[in-house]
Amino acid sequence: MKTYSRACLLPLLILLLSSCVSSKLTASWVDPEFKRSQVQSILVLGVSEEDLLRRTFEDEMVAQLQQYGLKVAPSYRSISGKDIPEKAEMEQWIGGQDVDGIIVSRLVGTRQETVVQPGYTTRLGGYTGPYWGGGPHPWVDPYGGWYGYYSGSYDVLHYPPEVSYYEVYIIETTLYLVATDQPVWSARAEISSDKDTNRAIEDLVTDLIDNMADKGVI
DSSP: OEEOOGGGOOOGGGOBOSSSOSEEEEEEEEOTTOOGGGOSEEEEEEOOSOHHHHHHHHHHHHHHHHTTTOEEEESTTTSOSSEEOOHHHHHHHHHTSOOSEEEEEEEEEEEEEEEEEOOEEEESSSOOSOGGGTOSOTTSOTTSSHHHHHHGGGGEEEEOOEEEEEEEEEEEEEEEETTTTEEEEEEEEEEOBSSOHHHHHHHHHHHHHHHHHHTTOO
């Protein structure tokens, strides 16, 4: 058995992030010679150490693909999420299944984004502008003398800028044709979310399925 490295894990466990989009497809490709009739049954392989997240992803993919009349199965029922079977073992197992295509989804990159909310200054009521900024006529003192001007300084509230960071995960999902062992469709998506994990997974899968439909893959 081989063990997954964390570099290839599907990062569905880190989707609870703030101030960012949930899912965005950035690129896709389809083999121009591929024909829809070549794939009638699909196995879904989500790469993740987290069994719950992997199962959620695979089940969502299965549910949405079945709406297109395909026979689809999740891999978690037969393949461990922590150990990779040897190639010969996998090929033997696949050969015994009624599978035309295999969808593999994995992490291929990350980057950090920065969100800056600008600071601002405000006052707790009273006069808000100097003479030269639209206030009363210069010979009318809005502060009532030097002490009012001095003590009013403490009514000014300053809120500094707020800086936050979040990670963007780049996911590549590819459909392989079992008969040729070659890719026939692939797409990349960037994911990060302020939503709950299940909703983020649903959004990601919906984007992928919509693209497959637009490309004539399903």
